[in-house]
Structure formats: structure tokens, C-alpha cells
Amino acid sequence: MRIGQQVARFTWPxxxxxxxPTFAxxxxxxxxxxxxxxxxxxxxWQIAQIGPPEEEMLxxxxxxxxxxxxxxRIELGAMVTAATVRNPALLVKTVTTxxxxxxxxxxLGIGAAWFEEENRGYGLDFPPTAERFVRLEDTLRLSRQMWSGDDSPFVGEGFTAPRPLNVPQPVRTPPILIGGVGERKTLRYVAxxxxATNIFDGGPDFVAQKLGVLRQHCEAEGRDYDEIRKTVLTRISLSERSGEKVASGEETMSLEQAVDKLGSLAExxxxxxxxxxxxxxxxxxYxxxxxxxxxxxxx
Known part of the structure; x- marks a missing residue:
């Protein structure tokens, strides 16, 4: 198993x-x-699961x-970009850069978007769910085209780009990670x-059920399930002693407890x-x- 780290708070003294300096x-x-x-x-804005919207966010x-x-050396990504908030071609150009x-x-970490209040607060459109998934699929298709060096006109279901020129090309074609657990569309788009897929940590049984759905979509799409990286977003505050409170209010976990937790997900x-x-x-x-x-x- 490999380990990544997500930084979700920038509210520091x-x-x-x-x-x-702190983030560096x-x-x-x-x-x-x-x-x-x-x-x-x-x-x-900060999300409600972590803090009030007025908390620092970059x-x-x-x-x-x-x-x-x-x-x-460390690889870099957004967990995950909302497909609604950026022009799709500009997003591909940004990730390329x-x-x-x-x-x-x-x-390229991406999803269909969910934080309506944040979008409205910034004057951004927040279309109905079906339209957000159209935008997501258009962006996924366009990323493949632009990263292949094809600048011919792109005509999607909800977005067009007359000449999506992308020069320079990336050093490595950025892997695409889709975040979310929707069984009808999100996991089908993963397949x-x-x-890579990213599933929030609802426990081993929850994750296993979602991966089972992904496997079914892979079979339907003719995709090798084993090609797809299976990632889970979880919370672990490590400490020499478990049960201590950290500033976020979370309780710490010992190294042994963390290994056991991740082992159950690996299984x-x-x-x-x-x-x-x-x-x-x-x-x-660290x-x-x-x-x-x-x-x-x-x-």
C-alpha cells in the first residue's frame, strides 16, 4: 500500500x-x-465537515x-477539482503547466462538484446534477484529446473548444483520478x-461494496479492473500515544492502530x-x- 497526504486546513497561528512557510x-x-x-x-471556502466557511482556504x-x-519528488494533485468551476480547456492547460x-x-483529480453555496457565493453557475456530469464527461474526453496533441475542434455534449491547442505537452501524461462514490455515473466514468478512483473511508465493507460496483462497470466497459488504482481518503492523526486530542478535535492514533486500520482497507x-x-x-x-x-x- 502507498501513502498520500491531503492538507485540508490552512488555519494556523x-x-x-x-x-x-508552514505549508512549505x-x-x-x-x-x-x-x-x-x-x-x-x-x-x-472551507467545507463544513472541517470548519466554518470563514476559515482560511487557498x-x-x-x-x-x-x-x-x-x-x-512528491506527486501533486487536487482532491478533487469541481468540473463546474473552470473552463475545461483551461483546466487541462493548468494541470499541464x-x-x-x-x-x-x-x-488531474476531478469530480462532478457538490458545494453549491460556495459556487453561488463566487457568482459561479451550479447547474443541476445531470448537467454537472455532462461537464465532467466533457472535461474527461477533452483531457484525453489535448494530452494526445490533437488541437482539432472539440464538440462535447455541453462544451465546445474550436482549437484546444496545448503546447507544451506534459512531461508525463497526468493520471486522472475521479473522486466520488456514485454507482450509476461516477464509478462508470472511472471505468x-x-x-484511479477515490472513495471516502466509510469502512472496509462500504469500500468493498463500491469497488464491487466499479468491477462491474469495468466488465461492461471492457476495462481491466486491475489497471485502476484504488484510493481511499481517510483521517489519521498519528501520535506516540493513542486517544490524545489534537487542535482539530480529533483523537490521535498509534502507529500500530494506523497499520491495522490501513490493513483492513488493503484486504x-x-x-x-x-x-x-x-x-x-x-x-x-512526520x-x-x-x-x-x-x-x-x-x-
Missing amino acids: GSPGSIG SMARWSEAAGVESLWVMDHF EAYTTLGFAAGVTS LDVLSGGRAW KYAD VGVDTAIIGMGNDTDQGT DLLAQLVEHVASL
Whole structure:
């Protein structure tokens, strides 16, 4: 099993001046710990599951570009971009730019969008569900075209681009990760277009059920299920002692408990755990994270 890290909060003492130096340190510590990938949310407001909307939040791709500049190996992506908030061709160009400047480390993490209040607050359209999925599929199709070097006119179901020229091409064609658990469309799009799926951690039984649906879609699409990386987004605040409270209000987990938790996910087919940590600004946490990376490598 491989480990990624998601940073979902930027509310730190000394903000806003402290945000850049703190996040740069976290990115370096994560890379030094052997973490494979670093992810940030693509939101403009904080989400209710983590804090009030007035909490600090950074624009995702500027943040990932900054992370690219202070690291050299760790892969970089948004967990996940809302298909509704950016012109699809501009989004592909943005991810291409991140890939070129990072030396081939970018991912396209994408989903159909859900945070209506945030969109409305920024004056962005938030179409009905069916239209959002049309936009998602158009973006997935267009990314394939632009990353193949084809600048012929693109005509999608809801979006057109007369000349989607993309020069330079990426160093590495960015892998596509689709986030979400919708069984009728989201997981079908994973089977049809994506390199990875991301499922939130609802427990091993929940994850196993969703992966079973994905397998069925792969069979219907003629796709090799084993080609698709199975990732889960989860929360683990590591500490030498379990049960301690961190600033986010979460309780800490020992290394042994974390290995057991991830082992149960590996048993149902998960190969990558992307973890958020409530104590991710504590440098000592990354020593334990390095041990976790080593312990789960053979799962």
C-alpha cells in the first residue's frame, strides 16, 4: 500500500503570513517521510465537515505550483477539482503547466462538484446534477484529446473548444483520478476514463461494496479492473500515544492502530491511502508517518 497526504486546513497561528512557510515545511516533511503524493482540496471556502466557511482556504492550483517549487519528488494533485468551476480547456492547460514545471508530477483529480453555496457565493453557475456530469464527461474526453496533441475542434455534449491547442505537452501524461462514490455515473466514468478512483473511508465493507460496483462497470466497459488504482481518503492523526486530542478535535492514533486500520482497507482491495492529519503542522508527526509508509509498503 502507498501513502498520500491531503492538507485540508490552512488555519494556523500567525495567518496569513505564516501560511506559506508552514505549508512549505509540511510539503518538505511529507516528501522526506516517503509519502508518494500531496493533495489539497479544490475549494474556495472551507467545507463544513472541517470548519466554518470563514476559515482560511487557498486556491488549489496556485498552492500546488508553490508545493512543486519547494519539493522534487512528491506527486501533486487536487482532491478533487469541481468540473463546474473552470473552463475545461483551461483546466487541462493548468494541470499541464503544473506537470511541466514540476517535472512530471501532476495529477488531474476531478469530480462532478457538490458545494453549491460556495459556487453561488463566487457568482459561479451550479447547474443541476445531470448537467454537472455532462461537464465532467466533457472535461474527461477533452483531457484525453489535448494530452494526445490533437488541437482539432472539440464538440462535447455541453462544451465546445474550436482549437484546444496545448503546447507544451506534459512531461508525463497526468493520471486522472475521479473522486466520488456514485454507482450509476461516477464509478462508470472511472471505468471508462480514469487511472484511479477515490472513495471516502466509510469502512472496509462500504469500500468493498463500491469497488464491487466499479468491477462491474469495468466488465461492461471492457476495462481491466486491475489497471485502476484504488484510493481511499481517510483521517489519521498519528501520535506516540493513542486517544490524545489534537487542535482539530480529533483523537490521535498509534502507529500500530494506523497499520491495522490501513490493513483492513488493503484486504478489500485498496492500494493507496490518502490521509489527512489533524496534527499535520507538527514536525514530529512526520517521523511516525515515515514509519507508517514503511510498515504498510508490503500490504
